[in-house]
Amino acid sequence: MFAMLALGGDIGCMAGPTLAGMVSGIPGGSLKTGILICVIFPVLLLLGIILCRKTD
Numbered sequence: 001m002f003a004m005l006a007l008g009g010d011i012g013c014m015a016g017p018t019l020a021g022m023v024s025g026i027p028g029g030s031l032k033t034g035i036l037i038c039v040i041f042p043v044l045l046l047l048g049i050i051l052c053r054k055t056d
Helices: 002-025 031-055
Strands: none
Touching (some): 002 031
């Protein structure tokens, strides 16, 4: 169980900055857009957790 939790944390720590970098690297994208994604990403994760709790 602890290995699965650690893997989930590693994926979350990898996916957020990767997504921000990909959005910033899109032609016409800017660093401000990437930072906005960094702010929105944790909110989306929390919403996903809340939705998972309601389905159980």
